[in-house]
Each structure stands twice: as C-alpha cells, then as structure tokens.
Amino acid sequence: MPGHDPVDDLVRRSIANAQGAPAGFGARVRMRAQGDMAARRRARVAWLRAGVSVAAAALLVAFVLMYVDFTPPAKPDTAQGNEAAPAPAPQAETPTPEGQPKPGPDAPAPKEPAPAANDPLPREPGNGSPKPQPEPEPKPAPEPAPKPEDTVETPKPEPKPEPGPTEAPPAPERVLIATVPENVKLRLFENAQWRDAIAGDPIVAGTRMQARRGNVDLLLSGGEQVRFDGEITLGVHEGALLAELHDDGLYADNLGFERELLVRGEGLESRLTAGAALFSVSSGALTATCLEGRLTLGGDVVERGTERKATSRAVQRAKEFQGDALLKGIPARVIARYDFDVEPTGGLYGDGERLEGGAVVMDQKPYYIGFRHNATLTVLPGMCVRLRFRCTDVERLELEQFLADNTMFKHVWTPAKGSDWQELELKLADIPAREDAGMRLQAGDALRNFKLHFVGNKLEIDWVEFVRLQE
Amino acid sequence: MDHTDDMLVARLRRSDLAALDAIVAAHQDALVRITRVVAGDDARAHDAAQEAFVSLWRNPEAFVGGSLRAWLITVARNVALNEIRATRRRTARHGKSELRPPSDPALKVAGADRLAQVRAFLDTLPEQERTALTLFAVEGMAQAEIAAALGTSEGAVKQAILSARKKIRDRFDDSS
Numbered sequence: 001m002p003g004h005d006p007v008d009d010l011v012r013r014s015i016a017n018a019q020g021a022p023a024g025f026g027a028r029v030r031m032r033a034q035g036d037m038a039a040r041r042r043a044r045v046a047w048l049r050a051g052v053s054v055a056a057a058a059l060l061v062a063f064v065l066m067y068v069d070f071t072p073p074a075k076p077d078t079a080q081g082n083e084a085a086p087a088p089a090p091q092a093e094t095p096t097p098e099g100q101p102k103p104g105p106d107a108p109a110p111k112e113p114a115p116a117a118n119d120p121l122p123r124e125p126g127n128g129s130p131k132p133q134p135e136p137e138p139k140p141a142p143e144p145a146p147k148p149e150d151t152v153e154t155p156k157p158e159p160k161p162e163p164g165p166t167e168a169p170p171a172p173e174r175v176l177i178a179t180v181p182e183n184v185k186l187r188l189f190e191n192a193q194w195r196d197a198i199a200g201d202p203i204v205a206g207t208r209m210q211a212r213r214g215n216v217d218l219l220l221s222g223g224e225q226v227r228f229d230g231e232i233t234l235g236v237h238e239g240a241l242l243a244e245l246h247d248d249g250l251y252a253d254n255l256g257f258e259r260e261l262l263v264r265g266e267g268l269e270s271r272l273t274a275g276a277a278l279f280s281v282s283s284g285a286l287t288a289t290c291l292e293g294r295l296t297l298g299g300d301v302v303e304r305g306t307e308r309k310a311t312s313r314a315v316q317r318a319k320e321f322q323g324d325a326l327l328k329g330i331p332a333r334v335i336a337r338y339d340f341d342v343e344p345t346g347g348l349y350g351d352g353e354r355l356e357g358g359a360v361v362m363d364q365k366p367y368y369i370g371f372r373h374n375a376t377l378t379v380l381p382g383m384c385v386r387l388r389f390r391c392t393d394v395e396r397l398e399l400e401q402f403l404a405d406n407t408m409f410k411h412v413w414t415p416a417k418g419s420d421w422q423e424l425e426l427k428l429a430d431i432p433a434r435e436d437a438g439m440r441l442q443a444g445d446a447l448r449n450f451k452l453h454f455v456g457n458k459l460e461i462d463w464v465e466f467v468r469l470q471e
Numbered sequence: 472m473d474h475t476d477d478m479l480v481a482r483l484r485r486s487d488l489a490a491l492d493a494i495v496a497a498h499q500d501a502l503v504r505i506t507r508v509v510a511g512d513d514a515r516a517h518d519a520a521q522e523a524f525v526s527l528w529r530n531p532e533a534f535v536g537g538s539l540r541a542w543l544i545t546v547a548r549n550v551a552l553n554e555i556r557a558t559r560r561r562t563a564r565h566g567k568s569e570l571r572p573p574s575d576p577a578l579k580v581a582g583a584d585r586l587a588q589v590r591a592f593l594d595t596l597p598e599q600e601r602t603a604l605t606l607f608a609v610e611g612m613a614q615a616e617i618a619a620a621l622g623t624s625e626g627a628v629k630q631a632i633l634s635a636r637k638k639i640r641d642r643f644d645d646s647s
Contacts, residue, residue, distance in 0.1 A: 007636040008608035010643065014589040015508070015609050020500025022517065029495050029521055030488060033528045037486060248557065282557040283518050283550045284525070311518075 028313075035312060039267075175205040177234045178218045185212035205235035208246070217331055222259055225333045227251040229326060237262055240271075249280040249326045253333060253470065255292055255380045263288070268310045270297045276381075276470060278307070278324055285311045289321050291470065292381045332384075332467035336377055338450075339463050346372030346449070356460075363392075363458035368451055376404060376446035379428050380468050383443075386425045387452070387464045391415045394456030399424075401431060401441065402448045408434045409441050421462060428466075476539035483531040491528055494539070499524075501610050502543055508605045510551040511594060519554065523547035540612070541620035548602065548620070585643065592642055596635050599623070603631035 180186060180201040187194045188201065189208035196212070203209065209216070210231045217227045220234070224241060230248025234241065243250055245265035253276040254261050261272040265281035275293015279286065288297040289307035296302065298310040306318035338344050340360040350370045353362045362369045391397070399411045409431040416422055433439035441447075450464060476497075482490035502523060507516035523546040527534060534542050593601050599621060606612045606620065607628075618625045 005636050007639045008604075010586075010589050010639065011593065011604060011608045014586040014593065015504065015605060021503040021520065022513075025499055025503070025517065025521070026492060026495045029499075029524045029528075030492060032521070032525050033488060033491055036525065036529060037488075280557055283554045284522055285518075 175236055176202055176221050177205050178203045178220045184216050186216050187212055208233045223257055224254040227330055245279055245281050251278050251326050268298055285309050327470055330470045332469050335466045335468055337465040344371040345374040359460045359462045361460045368453040369459060369461055370449060370451035372449045373447060376448055377466060379441055379443055379445040381443045382469050382471055383428045384425050384467055384469055388421055388423050388462040390421045390460040392419060392458035394454045396455040398453040400451040404446050404448050410434045480531050480534050495524055498540055498543055502547055505544055505605060506547045506551050509548050509598060509602055515551055515554055519547040519551035522550045538616045541616045544620040596638060600631045600635040603628050604635040607632050
C-alpha cells in the first residue's frame with residue numbers, strides 16, 4: 001500500500017470543495033426506481049396475458065387436432081362420391097396467438113408461416129406493410145368440389161403426407177432485411193452464439209448484429225440505407241422498419257420511402273419519416289439528430305439540424321447539431337443508375353444514339369444524348385448526378401434537366417481536352433433554371449428526362465447515376 | 472465486508488424502496504465525487520451515479536458481495552467512460568473535444584489559487600491514475616477495494632497512485 005504522502009493532502013484539499021450529490025439526487029433515484037417498479041408490474045401483467053393467450057391457443061389447437069378429421073377426401077370417382085367428401089381442413093384458420101411476449105434482444109425474431117417450402121426466404125415487400133400471411137384471407141367456406149366432368153380430366157394429385165397431430169408446424173417465414181455486403185466486418189447472433197458474417201449472408205428480421213471494426217454500411221432490401229458502429233437488431237413492426245439500438249450509433253436514410261423507421265433504445269423510441277437521422281444510445285438515454293425529413297423522439301419533434309436527448313425522465317431541449325464522426329464517408333445512396341448495356345426503360349430520344357460496348361454513342365445531328373426516366377425521378381436533399389463520358393473534338397457540353405412542366409435547368413461546361421474518359425459529379429441543387437438563374441432544382445422536384453447536348457463531333461456516355469450524398 | 476450494505480441489498484431483492492434510499496444516502500456523495508473525477512463534468516457525473524443506483528435496484532443479484540461502494544463505483548465509472556467514448560466519437564469529426572480541460576492547467580486557471588490548479592491538473596492525468604489517487608486520498612479506500620472498483624490488480628493501483636503523485640509533485644514541487 002502506498003503510504004501517506006503530502007501530495008494526498010493537496011489532492012484531498014483540492015477536491016474537498018467539490019460538492020457531492022446535488023439536492024434532490026436521492027429523490028430522482030427513488031423516482032426512477034418507482035417508475036421501474038411500475039414498468040415491471042406492467043410487464044408481469046403483459047406476460048400473464050400472453051400466457052393466457054398462448055394457453056387458450058394451445059387448447060384450441062388441441063381441440064382441433066382431437067375432433068377435426070384431417071383425413072384427405074377420398075379420390076372422387078363419381079360426382080356423388082365427390083360431393084360427399086368431407087371438406088378439407090382450412091389451412092389458414094389456426095389462430096395465431098396474439099399478444100405473445102416480446103422476445104429478448106438475443107431471441108429470434110417473431111416468426112411467420114412460410115408461403116411455400118421452396119421459397120424459404122421471401123424478400124420483404126417494398127414500402128408497404130409486410131405481408132402477414134402468404135395465403136389470402138381464409139375463406140368462409142372451402143372451394144366447391146370439382147364437377148364430375150372436371151374430375152375425369154384433372155390429373156391425379158401428387159400424394160401428400162397425411163396431415164395429423166404429429167405434423168410439424170409450418171416453417172417460419174424469415175423476412176429478409178439485407179444481405180451482407182463485401183468488405184464488412186460484421187458479426188451475427190444466430191443459434192445463441194456470435195459468428196462472423198460473410199459477404200452474401202442473408203440478414204433476416206430479428207438478427208442481432210455487431211460491427212466488429214469500424215462502421216457497417218447496409219443497403220436494406222426496402223431501399224433504405226443504414227450505418228452503425230455498435231450493436232443493433234433490425235426488423236419490421238407494424239409496417240415500419242424497426243431498429244433496436246443496443247450500443248453506440250446509427251445513421252439511417254429513408255428519404256423518398258413511405259416506410260417509416262422506428263428506433264428503440266434504452267426503453268425509448270424515435271420515429272423517422274422520409275428523412276435522414278442519427279441516433280445513439282448511452283447511459284440510459286437515446287439521442288436523435290434530424291438531418292432531413294420528420295423526426296420525433298419520445299413524441300417530441302426534433303427539428304432539422306438539431307439533436308435532442310431523451311431519458312426515461314424527459315426529452316431535453318434541442319441543441320444545434322455539431323457533427324458526428326459516424327457521418328464521415330457515408331457511401332452514396334444510388335437512387336437511379338443507367339449503364340447503357342441496354343436502352344433505359346424510359347427510352348432514348350436523341351434520334352440517332354446507338355448503344356456500343358456498354359455505352360451510348362452520338363456523332364450526328366441533333367448532337368445530344370437524351371433519355372427519359374422511368375416515370376419521374378424525385379429530387380432528394382443532397383442528390384447529385386454523376387456521369388462518365390468521353391468526348392471527341394467537343395468544345396462545350398450542356399447538361400439539361402427537365403421537370404414535368406418543361407422547366408429546364410441547365411449546366412454548361414467545357415470538357416477536358418483529349419480522348420480519355422472523364423467523370424462529372426454535380427449537385428442538382430447547383431443547377432440553375434435556364435429562364436431564371438436564381439432558381440435551382442430543389443428537393444421534391446420531379447425530373448422527367450436527362451439530356452446532354454454537345455458542340456463538337458462525338459459524345460459517348462458510359463453511365464449516368466443519380467445518387468444521394470449525406471453531407 | 473459491510474454487513475449493513477449486505478442487509479440493505481438483501482432488502483432490495485424484496486423491492487424495498489427504503490433500502491434503496493439508505494444505500495443512496497450512504498454512497499451518493501462519494502459516488503458523485505468520483506464520477507466527476509472520471510467524467511470531468513457534473514451532468515455526466517450525476518447521470519452515471521444515478522445509473523449505478525438504478526442498476527443495483529433493477530438487478531440486486533448482480534452484487535455478489537464484497538464492497539458495495541466499489542461495486543457502485545465500477546458501474547458508475549463504466550457508464551461515465553461509455554458516455555465519454557460516445558461523446559468523443561460524436562465530436563471527433565470536428566476535431567474538438569468537450570471532454571477534457573486544456574492540458575495546461577495554469578492557462579485555464581490563471582490567477583486562481585493553488586488548489587484550483589491542482590484540481591485542474593488532476594483532470595489532465597490518465598483516467599486510471601486520477602481515479603485511483605482520488606479513491607485513495609479522498610475517499611480513503613483500501614488498495615484492494617480500489618482494485619476491485621477499477622477492475623485491475625492491486626499492483627496496478629499502487630503503480631497508478633505513485634505515478635499520479637509523482638506528476639503532481641513535479642508540477643507543484645514548492646507546495647507539496
């Protein structure tokens with residue numbers, strides 16, 4: 001043990017002035033403990049209700065298995081026999097117990113019946129709600145029995161295993177959230193243990209993930225982009241994308257999508273609607289920063305460019321956002337890309353362009369390359385147009401973007417000399433209107449087509465893409 | 472081992488709020504003081520200390536005996552360090568830190584008295600050194616108890632205390 005030292009006195013006296021716990025500290029701890037006790041009580045009631053529901057469902061299933069005849073109808077030899085055959089057991093009528101207890105963070109996601117054995121991993125529906133059942137609504141009555149004349153021509157059905165009490169429950173549906181991209185250090189919690197993910201691994205709803213080193217960038221199957229640097233579980237909840245944040249930070253971008261993002265962490269909740277935001281958890285608090293769109297935290301709005309921190313006690317006042325390392329180097333989110341291996345869906349309209357070796361080429365009047373977007377392309381905040389092109393004796397290029405009402409936005413520049421491929425990246429918000437230089441393309445504008453006019457001999461475009469960059 | 476603490480924790484297992492009040496009253500000042508040394512600011516220190524008490528309330532089984540004060544310090548310190556880590560990440564982009572005072576305490580507290588300079592200098596020491604020295608010199612904790620709180624060995628604690636003392640002595644030679 002280090003003995004007594006005069007320095008200790010100095011340190012003691014220097015810290016002696018420091019206050020201990022502030023007034024009301026104990027009361028705040030007590031308040032949180034009481035809140036915690038109430039929450040535990042509510043959870044117990046919820047578990048009890050869930051238990052009753054499960055027991056009721058089990059009883060119902062047992063009743064059905066005991067008293068409903070699952071024997072398949074006899075092969076209809078005659079019309080008479082066919083009519084007399086018992087109705088097949090309805091497939092979708094087994095009730096799903098509601099209010100089942102929510103599994104813990106490490107538990108597998110809630111499972112849903114698979115639509116078919118040969119499609120174990122259906123993709124999650126786009127922006128809409130996840131399809132709760134692969135089958136349509138259960139019909140009140142079974143399909144009418146085939147008519148005798150049909151019976152003769154109907155091929156003999158494949159022999160099916162006898163349904164009965166020993167039949168295994170339907171395979172659970174696994175909602176695909178994303179696939180693991182290349183060069184990502186990520187661990188997945190599966191079968192009660194962590195494992196390193198490899199590129200191409202499916203990430204299904206409810207899988208807990210951990211960034212092993214640095215940030216993990218994922219493009220979700222619904223189109224949203226996320227980045228995280230800690231631990232997270234992604235899933236779906238009532239039509240929204242659900243992110244349970246266990247540790248560190250999350251960046252999410254669902255601009256242009258109807259599907260909302262629900263972020264939960266430390267028992268608190270935040271909701272992002274068509275926007276981009278940062279979230280982080282630490283010390284019993286959830287912090288949310290609005291970069292774009294609409295964001296709420298614990299029911300309070302977080303304005304664009306500000307951040308708010310919520311604890312179980314309150315949502316703190318907004319602070320101006322000062323930046324976050326998690327935003328550094330976020331990959332561009334590709335909104336639309338045209339590679340010219342085939343003609344764009346909306347069609348080329350330059351009257352003379354031709355596709356050659358994966359590029360579109362033009363070397364005659366009317367000296368432009370133009371194509372229509374499939375429907376329209378909505379401008380998002382931070383959106384840029386990028387293109388790779390090559391010029392032959394071209395002295396000027398004019399990039400023209402048209403809105404649905406024919407308003408033209410135009411950017412003119414002189415390309416580098418030579419015959420090398422060049423790339424251009426241009427923020428859409430920097431492109432002025434032809435008639436009014438003070439007017440710029442802005443978020444929400446709907447682009448109808450792309451046109452690159454040139455003054456010179458020949459223009460080739462390898463690809464064009466519209467991306468969103470988070471600043 | 473403090474039998475009073477053990478009895479209070481046993482009562483926590485029966486959700487006895489009065490036991491929590493007693494534990495908070497006994498340890499709150501020390502806990503806030505030490506987390507302030509770790510975290511560097513009052514708000515973070517209060518949050519971390521509060522979190523330690525709430526953790527004990529939620530899961531009293533996590534305390535398996537020994538020094539309750541050391542256990543609380545361990546939890547509060549971890550909370551504070553996690554918060555610091557998160558804040559550092561969030562502010563890293565702009566190359567600024569809101570966590571530590573300037574490295575030269577004399578600049579920060581120019582004109583202030585010597586004790587304030589010592590306090591400011593203490594903040595510039597490595598976290599483990601300043602925490603170990605504070606627990607030893609201010610809270611009067613034993614080396615073993617400090618080692619338990621910091622999750623390290625007694626030898627490392629001793630080394631941290633000696634190192635912190637030497638730095639302070641070198642800096643404030645005339646006053647010590």
